[in-house]
Structures are given as C-alpha cells and as structure tokens.
Amino acid sequence: MPKSKRSKLVSLTKVAKKTKEQKGAMIKDLQENADKWKYCWLFQVGAMRNTHLKTVRKLWKDTARIFFGRSAVMAKALGTTPEEEHRLGLNKLAKQIQGQVGVLFTDSEPDEVLEWFADFKQPDFARAGNIASRTVILPAGPVMRIHSDPPEPFPHNEEPQLRKLGLSTSMNKGVPTLHSPHKLCEKGKVLTGEQAQLLKLIGEKMVVFRVALLARWCAETGEVVQIEGQQLPEEETAGDAAEELDDGMEE
Structure with missing residues (x-):
C-alpha cells in the first residue's frame, strides 16, 4: 500500500527563502x-x-x-x-x-x-501566548455561546470538545452543563492553547x-x-x- 502524501513531513530547511533579487x-x-x-x-x-x-x-x-x-x-x-x-x-x-x-x-x-x-x-x-486582558469565569449551568444573539447553549455534540479543553461538563437535558463555576483565565496571565480555544468557542474577544x-x-x-x-x-x-x-x- 503506497504511503499517504498527506502524512509526508517537509523539512523547514526546504522552505523557500526570499531571494537576493526579491530583497533587491x-x-x-x-x-x-x-x-x-x-x-x-x-x-x-x-x-x-x-x-x-x-x-x-x-x-x-x-x-x-x-x-x-x-x-x-x-x-x-x-x-x-x-x-x-x-x-x-x-x-x-x-x-x-x-x-x-x-x-x-x-x-x-x-x-x-x-x-x-x-x-x-x-x-x-486571543491566541496561545497572549496575555489575558481580563478574568473570565464561566458560571454554573449551561455553557453559553455569548457571541450569539441572544446567547445560546452549546449543542450536545460539542460536549466532548469542551471536556477535552478542560471543562468539567456533563449532559443535562441534552445541554453541556457546568455544576460549579469555572475560571477560564485570569487577568495578566499567559493564555494556554486550550484557554485560547475556549475563549474563541464561547465568543470572548480578548485582544x-x-x-x-x-x-x-x-x-x-x-x-x-x-x-x-x-x-x-x-x-x-x-x-x-x-x-x-x-x-x-x-x-
């Protein structure tokens, strides 16, 4: 069976650099x-x-x-x-x-x-490595998408992703739910990749x-x-x- 081209690794040394002509x-x-x-x-x-x-x-x-x-x-x-x-x-x-x-x-x-x-x-x-400009705490209850108008809870099929990103959610009537408040990020601290992804999912623009x-x-x-x-x-x-x-x- 031939190797998949999609899994082929490309050395960074092979990435094209700016030529002398382009710089000129x-x-x-x-x-x-x-x-x-x-x-x-x-x-x-x-x-x-x-x-x-x-x-x-x-x-x-x-x-x-x-x-x-x-x-x-x-x-x-x-x-x-x-x-x-x-x-x-x-x-x-x-x-x-x-x-x-x-x-x-x-x-x-x-x-x-x-x-x-x-x-x-x-x-x-925000992206991973950015500094949180404010503290964000998700309240107990349904995990909400604040960018929706009006805000709406996440669908049931996204609950595994929320858990993977660090939320201790469970399903309540088909809705991903927090049983206690969750501090997503703290003002002045560096954001991790998981925190940045969660902020994007809920619609919180941090930068x-x-x-x-x-x-x-x-x-x-x-x-x-x-x-x-x-x-x-x-x-x-x-x-x-x-x-x-x-x-x-x-x-």
Missing part, C-alpha cells in the same frame, strides 16, 4: 516611495493579525503605501547612517526599524494620520488589533519627530508573527 526589488520599491511621498511613518502593531493589517492597507490604498516586511531589509533600504541614507534624515528613522514594525508613506497631513489610527481598533480572539505610530520623517525638512506615548506594551506585541506585507501584494 523591495529595497528599490522602498527607495522609490521615499522619493515620492511627503512623510514616512514608523509604526508598530498590537495583537498582530494579517487580515486586519491588510484591511488597513486597502483603506489607505489610494493615499498611502505600507510596507511590513523584514526589518533589516527596510532599514537597509532607507539607510542607517548619514553616509548611507537614501534621503536627508532618513537614517534617524531607519535606526529605529527593529522587530515587528512597518513603514507607511503618505502625503496626508500628520493630524489626519494620527487621528485615523487612534480610532482604528479591531477586537479579535485588540491596533496600530501605534512611533515616529515620522518629513521629506521637506529631513527631520524625524518621535510620537510620544505610542509605544505598545510588550504583552501586546509578543507571541504573534506576521507575514511580509506591502501594498504591492496580489490580492
């Missing part, structure tokens, strides 16, 4: 945009979700260009020293490109950009995707302005990885 193309693209736009913003993302970041890109598609890729490549493109900087003053911004950050080029005035990103927040489900603007470069003056009070707490930026994203991606 990204550097060229970044530099061309640095020549085109009035401002370049450095931003950081909390509760990273590629879907939400792509939404930001689409909403700014006609008035900005967003890059969220390898920090070393982006920093090299802009130049981290006065001798290497692509335009006057860009080295001050490039030196800050570390970790999961991105850059946004736009002609929109600073007040408009700051106001828009301050308002853009998207609640989402908020948001974009923090860290600094702004102005093409006219070459000055870099730091945006005070925007640095995100470490717990908001840890644990979630993002794919490389720029406005030139295919849909």
Whole structure:
C-alpha cells in the first residue's frame, strides 16, 4: 500500500527563502516611495493579525503605501547612517526599524494620520501566548455561546470538545452543563492553547488589533519627530508573527 502524501513531513530547511533579487526589488520599491511621498511613518502593531493589517492597507490604498516586511531589509533600504541614507534624515528613522514594525508613506497631513489610527481598533480572539486582558469565569449551568444573539447553549455534540479543553461538563437535558463555576483565565496571565480555544468557542474577544505610530520623517525638512506615548506594551506585541506585507501584494 503506497504511503499517504498527506502524512509526508517537509523539512523547514526546504522552505523557500526570499531571494537576493526579491530583497533587491523591495529595497528599490522602498527607495522609490521615499522619493515620492511627503512623510514616512514608523509604526508598530498590537495583537498582530494579517487580515486586519491588510484591511488597513486597502483603506489607505489610494493615499498611502505600507510596507511590513523584514526589518533589516527596510532599514537597509532607507539607510542607517548619514553616509548611507537614501534621503536627508532618513537614517534617524531607519535606526529605529527593529522587530515587528512597518513603514507607511503618505502625503496626508500628520493630524489626519494620527487621528485615523487612534480610532482604528479591531477586537479579535486571543491566541496561545497572549496575555489575558481580563478574568473570565464561566458560571454554573449551561455553557453559553455569548457571541450569539441572544446567547445560546452549546449543542450536545460539542460536549466532548469542551471536556477535552478542560471543562468539567456533563449532559443535562441534552445541554453541556457546568455544576460549579469555572475560571477560564485570569487577568495578566499567559493564555494556554486550550484557554485560547475556549475563549474563541464561547465568543470572548480578548485582544485588540491596533496600530501605534512611533515616529515620522518629513521629506521637506529631513527631520524625524518621535510620537510620544505610542509605544505598545510588550504583552501586546509578543507571541504573534506576521507575514511580509506591502501594498504591492496580489490580492
């Protein structure tokens, strides 16, 4: 009997890496945009979700260009020293490109950009490794899906999964039921995979995707302005990885 292809293991060493040509193309693209736009913003993302970041890109598609890729490549493109900087003053911004950050080029005035990103927040489900933002206790009685309107109990066929994820449930008139309150998670503590899955099943959104603007470069003056009070707490930026994203991606 032939081996199933579905069970075939693929070594991580065989995963395709960015080629020298692709990196060169990204550097060229970044530099061309640095020549085109009035401002370049450095931003950081909390509760990273590629879907939400792509939404930001689409909403700014006609008035900005967003890059969220390898920090070393982006920093090299802009130049981290006065001798290497692509335009006057860009080295001050490039030196800050570390970790999961991105850059946004736009002609929109600073007040408009700051106001828009301050308002853009998207609640989402936490993942394993995120920090619980609040304590969640499931009361005794039927285990409810709070995202339903009105809330409804879980169906009988999902009771085995609830037990597998750590709930001491039993069937009561065909409904998965808790006989005593269950602390699902505690504020400030790291979520396990089981806790994150339970929070998603009941519909409890624990994190908020948001974009923090860290600094702004102005093409006219070459000055870099730091945006005070925007640095995100470490717990908001840890644990979630993002794919490389720029406005030139295919849909």
